[in-house]
Amino acid sequence: MANKSPFQPGSLVAAYFRDSGGEAQDLSIPQQEAHFRNWCVQNGLTPGAVFRDAARPGSTVAGRQAFGDMMHHFRNGAQEAGLVIWSYSRFARDFDDAQFYRADIRRRGYLFHSLNDDIPDGPMGRLFEAVIDWKNEQFLEDLSRDVRRGLHDLVLTHGAVPGTPPRGFKREPVQIGSRRDGRPHIANRWVPDPEKIELVRQAFSLRAAGVPLSQINAQTHLYGSINSYTTFFSNRLYIGILEFGDLVIENYCEPIIDQVTWEAVQLRLQQHAAHHNLTDPGSVVHPRRIGSRYLLSGLAFCARCGSPLYGSSTPQRNKSVVNRYACTRAARQRDCDLKPIPRKVLETAVLDTLAVYVLQPEVQAANLQLIQAQQAQAHADLRAQRTDLSNRIGGVRRRLANLTAAIAEAGHTSALLESLNRFEAEVADLRSQIAAIDRQLAAPVPELPAEDLPAQLEALRAVLSDPNPEAAQRLLRGLVNRIVVDRDGSLVRGELIYYSPPP
Numbered sequence: 147m148a149n150k151s152p153f154q155p156g157s158l159v160a161a162y163f164r165d166s167g168g169e170a171q172d173l174s175i176p177q178q179e180a181h182f183r184n185w186c187v188q189n190g191l192t193p194g195a196v197f198r199d200a201a202r203p204g205s206t207v208a209g210r211q212a213f214g215d216m217m218h219h220f221r222n223g224a225q226e227a228g229l230v231i232w233s234y235s236r237f238a239r240d241f242d243d244a245q246f247y248r249a250d251i252r253r254r255g256y257l258f259h260s261l262n263d264d265i266p267d268g269p270m271g272r273l274f275e276a277v278i279d280w281k282n283e284q285f286l287e288d289l290s291r292d293v294r295r296g297l298h299d300l301v302l303t304h305g306a307v308p309g310t311p312p313r314g315f316k317r318e319p320v321q322i323g324s325r326r327d328g329r330p331h332i333a334n335r336w337v338p339d340p341e342k343i344e345l346v347r348q349a350f351s352l353r354a355a356g357v358p359l360s361q362i363n364a365q366t367h368l369y370g371s372i373n374s375y376t377t378f379f380s381n382r383l384y385i386g387i388l389e390f391g392d393l394v395i396e397n398y399c400e401p402i403i404d405q406v407t408w409e410a411v412q413l414r415l416q417q418h419a420a421h422h423n424l425t426d427p428g429s430v431v432h433p434r435r436i437g438s439r440y441l442l443s444g445l446a447f448c449a450r451c452g453s454p455l456y457g458s459s460t461p462q463r464n465k466s467v468v469n470r471y472a473c474t475r476a477a478r479q480r481d482c483d484l485k486p487i488p489r490k491v492l493e494t495a496v497l498d499t500l501a502v503y504v505l506q507p508e509v510q511a512a513n514l515q516l517i518q519a520q521q522a523q524a525h526a527d528l529r530a531q532r533t534d535l536s537n538r539i540g541g542v543r544r545r546l547a548n549l550t551a552a553i554a555e556a557g558h559t560s561a562l563l564e565s566l567n568r569f570e571a572e573v574a575d576l577r578s579q580i581a582a583i584d585r586q587l588a589a590p591v592p593e594l595p596a597e598d599l600p601a602q603l604e605a606l607r608a609v610l611s612d613p614n615p616e617a618a619q620r621l622l623r624g625l626v627n628r629i630v631v632d633r634d635g636s637l638v639r640g641e642l643i644y645y646s647p648p649p
Contacts, residue, residue: 500625
């Protein structure tokens with residue numbers, strides 16, 4: 147196991163660990179962290195912030211909260227000298243992700259070290275890293291390809307389907323061969339469940355007649371929430387056709403629903419989609435898609451249950467449309483009692499709050515001073531790091547000069563040449579780190595004269611009041627973190643959490 151440390155003794159170092167939630171205990175987070183702390187003791191280092199993503203895949207960084215926290219930590223002037231990981235595959239298996247985030251950390255002047263990947267020092271190490279990233283991504287691609295091929299063969303040859311069958315079906319064991327130890331290899335087909343067939347037929351008949359989902363579920367109790375019907379009525383398995391990935395198997399099983407009822411339901415689904423996708427005359431954009439009409443979609447949340455609010459457009463008999471923000475949990479699971487909030491009331495309150503309290507010169511002058519102070523301190527820290535790196539280069543160069551003199555006097559040996567190459571690579575790596583710091587120091591600390599601030603803020607307020615919602619939406623997403631909303635009768639209360647205004 148590679149234990150060579152690139153950090154100076156006494157350095158503070160951060161760590162990131164991940165496991166996939168499997169049974170490979172040698173890759174579990176507790177063991178990774180224990181080894182890291184022992185390694186720090188052996189190398190005279192001090193453990194700093196530790197970030198842990200348990201039971202998260204390495205194929206993407208999406209959904210890895212600790213990974214995002216770790217990147218935020220380094221992007222905001224971390225005190226550690228760098229980041230230690232268990233292995234490159236634990237960091238990221240996607241080639242582009244691995245290259246991008248590792249470079250992002252390094253270009254900020256931090257070191258990056260793997261406990262289990264033996265990477266040479268200097269520029270040659272970057273080539274080794276690229277090869278490892280390629281192997282890690284190739285592993286995922288090969289694994290995915292093998293799994294898909296095996297599943298397709300399982301479905302085509304034996305009709306066996308992995309996973310949970312849709313409502314109205316059950317799993318029926320079928321032997322597809324024998325294992326190496328002689329035990330039978332059992333998989334499962336999906337077959338109609340006699341206990342639920344009539345309930346499924348009743349649900350389809352009610353939907354064909356135009357009965358709402360809430361009433362269908364109240365009569366059949368097929369699901370715990372009406373949100374679960376999203377794919378129920380469009381699943382062709384109910385007419386005997388299995389769709390598995392890109393495979394379509396006709397006559398997979400006996401149909402539960404007759405063709406006439408099926409077509410009547412599909413017509414109802416089309417009519418429902420066409421009706422609810424109309425928001426304004428001539429528009430075919432669904433009201434739940436942010437970026438269309440609802441300024442606060444993705445920003446507003448329910449104060450009672452924490453669920454996001456969504457834009458709801460309800461046509462009235464007089465052909466008018468009522469636009470409101472409603473709690474998603476209240477609509478889907480019906481266990482939150484927040485009443486819908488009129489769109490105009492909420493949006494006006496938010497925009498007025500931003501204009502009157504947030505986008506004010508004295509407020510943003512204080513924010514600007516804080517940002518300037520933080521960046522000035524970051525530049526001071528970078529200059530200190532640069533001085534330290536320059537001193538280290540001087541020391542390595544002196545050792546190089548002594549080594550060169552020894553070779554000139556006594557001749558070269560393989561050990562002396564290896565030391566020479568190592569020192570040269572160390573100098574190149576230190577120069578690379580200094581260049582990264584110089585690029586960061588070249589970025590100026592933002593300056594905005596106090597007399598210019600009112601005009602800038604007035605321009606932002608003008609964007610928020612623009613009748614074109616797209617510009618206001620873009621600004622809101624750079625300005626507002628989240629809005630927590632509650633309603634007590636006709637009184638609407640809210641908490642607005644905001645960032646500093648973008649440039």
